[in-house]
Amino acid sequence: MIDQKRFVDDALREYSKLPGELEQLYTRRSVPLSIEIKQESLPDKKKEGVAVELHNELHAKTGVSFDATVWEGGWFTCGSPAMKLVKFGEDEYGELLSNSQHKSSEDKYVALIHATSRQALKIDVKDSTAAELKVLFACSDDPLPVQIHISVGDGSKLTLFEWHASQGHKDTFSGMLRDIRLGKNASCEINVLHNEGQNTTVLEHTKSRGDDRSSVKVNYVYAGSGTARARNLFEASGYESKVKVEEIIVGSKKQKFDLNTYVVNAAENSEASLGSAALAMQECACYLKGFAKITNGARGARSFVGEKGLLVDNTARINSIPSMSIGENAVKATHSSATGPIDHDSMFYLTSRGINAETAKQLMIFGFFSEPISSIKSGLAKEVASSIITAKIKAGGELIGIPELKAENTIWESATEPGIAHHYKYREEREANA
Amino acid sequence: MKLEIKDLHAGIEKKDIIKGVNLTVKEGEAHVIMGPNGSGKTTLAKAVFGYPGIKVSKGDILADGRSILPLKTDARAQLGLFLGFQHPVEIEGVGFVNFLRASREAVSQGQTSMKELMKDIKLLSSGLKMDDSIIGRALNKGLSGGEKKKAEILQMALQKPKIAILDEPDSGLDIDAVKIVASNINKVVEETRMGLLVITHYNRILSYMHPEHVHVMMDGRIVADGGNELIDRIEKEGYESFGR
Ligand SMILES: Nc1ncnc2c1ncn2[C@@H]1O[C@H](COP(=O)(O)OP(=O)(O)OP(=O)(O)O)[C@@H](O)[C@H]1O
Numbered sequence: 001m002i003d004q005k006r007f008v009d010d011a012l013r014e015y016s017k018l019p020g021e022l023e024q025l026y027t028r029r030s031v032p033l034s035i036e037i038k039q040e041s042l043p044d045k046k047k048e049g050v051a052v053e054l055h056n057e058l059h060a061k062t063g064v065s066f067d068a069t070v071w072e073g074g075w076f077t078c079g080s081p082a083m084k085l086v087k088f089g090e091d092e093y094g095e096l097l098s099n100s101q102h103k104s105s106e107d108k109y110v111a112l113i114h115a116t117s118r119q120a121l122k123i124d125v126k127d128s129t130a131a132e133l134k135v136l137f138a139c140s141d142d143p144l145p146v147q148i149h150i151s152v153g154d155g156s157k158l159t160l161f162e163w164h165a166s167q168g169h170k171d172t173f174s175g176m177l178r179d180i181r182l183g184k185n186a187s188c189e190i191n192v193l194h195n196e197g198q199n200t201t202v203l204e205h206t207k208s209r210g211d212d213r214s215s216v217k218v219n220y221v222y223a224g225s226g227t228a229r230a231r232n233l234f235e236a237s238g239y240e241s242k243v244k245v246e247e248i249i250v251g252s253k254k255q256k257f258d259l260n261t262y263v264v265n266a267a268e269n270s271e272a273s274l275g276s277a278a279l280a281m282q283e284c285a286c287y288l289k290g291f292a293k294i295t296n297g298a299r300g301a302r303s304f305v306g307e308k309g310l311l312v313d314n315t316a317r318i319n320s321i322p323s324m325s326i327g328e329n330a331v332k333a334t335h336s337s338a339t340g341p342i343d344h345d346s347m348f349y350l351t352s353r354g355i356n357a358e359t360a361k362q363l364m365i366f367g368f369f370s371e372p373i374s375s376i377k378s379g380l381a382k383e384v385a386s387s388i389i390t391a392k393i394k395a396g397g398e399l400i401g402i403p404e405l406k407a408e409n410t411i412w413e414s415a416t417e418p419g420i421a422h423h424y425k426y427r428e429e430r431e432a433n434a
Numbered sequence: 435m436k437l438e439i440k441d442l443h444a445g446i447e448k449k450d451i452i453k454g455v456n457l458t459v460k461e462g463e464a465h466v467i468m469g470p471n472g473s474g475k476t477t478l479a480k481a482v483f484g485y486p487g488i489k490v491s492k493g494d495i496l497a498d499g500r501s502i503l504p505l506k507t508d509a510r511a512q513l514g515l516f517l518g519f520q521h522p523v524e525i526e527g528v529g530f531v532n533f534l535r536a537s538r539e540a541v542s543q544g545q546t547s548m549k550e551l552m553k554d555i556k557l558l559s560s561g562l563k564m565d566d567s568i569i570g571r572a573l574n575k576g577l578s579g580g581e582k583k584k585a586e587i588l589q590m591a592l593q594k595p596k597i598a599i600l601d602e603p604d605s606g607l608d609i610d611a612v613k614i615v616a617s618n619i620n621k622v623v624e625e626t627r628m629g630l631l632v633i634t635h636y637n638r639i640l641s642y643m644h645p646e647h648v649h650v651m652m653d654g655r656i657v658a659d660g661g662n663e664l665i666d667r668i669e670k671e672g673y674e675s676f677g678r
């Protein structure tokens with residue numbers, strides 16, 4: 001059994017030893033990240049109070065009922081047998097640490113989360129069952145480092161919605177190590193919504209592996225936070241397994257996004273794809289590094305990396321750098337990257353039909369996101385994502401704390417693309433339940 | 435409405451393209467502009483709509499006696515002008531119906547009933563012998579050349595403009611489609627008495643439309659105004675005989 005205290009000490013040592021950012025990416029405009037480990041901390045009662053308040057407000061405004069709300073010192077929950085919070089010191093915590101796909105030595109910020117987290121959210125969907133979970137992550141002015149261990153058993157299905165909603169008044173960070181494992185024929189859709197306030201720095205690490213014929217879909221929406229840094233690795237490690245990752249970024253107000261995602265085909269007939277769609281304005285800076293790797297022996301693998309960027313004004317910057325490494329011949333691999341300003345001719349076409357420039361711009365922005373948004377299966381996640389994007393664009397780039405989920409809020413509501421049906425369906429379900 | 439183009443000089447970047455055009459189109463009239471490739475027909479049409487890249491250096495464009503040059507593109511459309519594009523633009527992710535709704539709301543300055551709109555679209559698309567699947571698609575995305583042209587006519591019919599400028603509504607259409615498009619244009623004309631300015635290279639579409647005013651454009655100028663006899667002359671002699 002792992003010595004938990006020693007594990008933390010080692011992580012602390014790695015944290016102080018490892019360099020911050022070394023990538024060449026940062027030569028032109030850096031994303032300075034220096035996070036101190038602070039000793040003083042708010043009293044627990046106060047932190048929990050902040051989380052309760054945020055939860056209640058969110059529930060009141062959106063009608064979403066969360067299965068659990070995780071805060072810095074614990075959680076409160078309506079309960080689900082598939083989920084539990086494991087605390088530092090417990091045997092199960094040590095077990096999670098020793099099985100973790102993340103290593104402190106691999107990245108300074110993995111070390112930081114290892115050193116500072118005192119709790120792990122354990123989601124365990126037992127063989128041949130299904131779970132649908134909604135979790136709110138709410139921190140006050142103190143950091144919220146948390147480990148999320150997700151295991152989906154053989155033939156099981158998980159739909160997870162993570163809403164990261166911290167609205168701190170002081171600089172703080174929200175860090176997550178997400179460890180995903182899927183059994184044979186297991187499938188999951190994980191929707192991660194980052195809608196933190198500007199004072200929060202997001203540190204995100206996901207590692208995922210799936211057994212034969214498993215399928216994992218992860219949709220990230222980055223609308224909030226001051227700086228978000230992600231290092232993700234998704235491996236289609238089982239025969240005919242599938243990985244599909246979508247990154248949706250809506251950046252404004254000097255927000256910085258530094259997302260580095262690997263999708264790996266490590267087995268025969270596996271499928272791995274990554275799509276990133278970033279919109280940037282108002283001195284926002286985005287670095288999107290999508291990396292596809294096909295390992296030797298992964299015959300019949302299919303791999304796709306597509307990155308696209310929309311620059312709404314000339315103060316923003318998007319660097320998208322897709323790359324590939326292919327170690328097998330009989331495969332199909334494609335990548336694409338395109339970033340540009342709003343197209344003049346499209347603008348002219350729309351305005352020539354009487355549509356004013358602002359509405360035309362919004363139509364094109366929603367159009368830009370329409371594909372990744374309609375690929376979201378969860379009706380709730382789709383609705384929340386589209387509401388937040390709509391609200392943020394309509395508010396001229398202001399960060400939106402809690403969006404109102406109103407049909408009028410989403411331009412997609414009246415579109416007729418196939419993806420939209422889910423949106424309606426969710427709404428109907430919700431009305432039926434009310 | 436009366437659209438007057440007066441001694442218009444316009445260019446793109448530093449290049450002069452329109453070099454003194456005079457042309458008046460009134461509601462109820464049908465005009466045609468013919469002219470060789472690159473003579474400035476599309477530039478003229480876009481200038482009427484205030485295309486951002488086109489600078490007017492001299493002259494004026496008036497609607498009912500008032501200059502529209504200070505107006506933005508959308509305001510010109512709201513006056514009752516319509517432009518059918520030579521090359522309709524494909525726009526990713528913007529649903530066709532959504533776009534039509536935004537357009538209708540902008541032009542009518544009010545709320546639109548989705549039900550009515552869908553009914554109108556279905557009626558028009560069947561009149562144009564268009565596939566229904568266009569309704570579920572993104573704007574012009576993946577449409578064939580001919581389908582795009584039909585979609586322009588559908589938009590015109592929905593908008594019911596006072597004056598429509600149609601830039602090569604017939605290019606890329608098969609023989610049957612030319613007839614369908616022409617008869618749909620005629621139908622809108624009958625219903626609304628709108629004025630028409632059609633730019634084309636072919637007299638096939640004109641044989642269905644019988645325009646009473648024909649203009650020949652060469653090198654940024656209108657070099658001849660007349661009636662159907664001009665069409666015959668172009669057919670027989672080409673544009674050379676109009677050369678300066
Ligand atoms: N964006 C542009 N930049 C520079 N020159 C341009 C631009 N657009 C058009 N031109 C030039 O202006 C001239 C007129 O072009 P225009 O498209 O108006 O011709 P047209 O009469 O419509 O031709 P066609 O019959 O081939 O459609 C051409 O010489 C063309 O090269």
Ligand SMILES: [Mg+2]
Binds near residue numbers: 476601
């Ligand atoms: Mg032309």
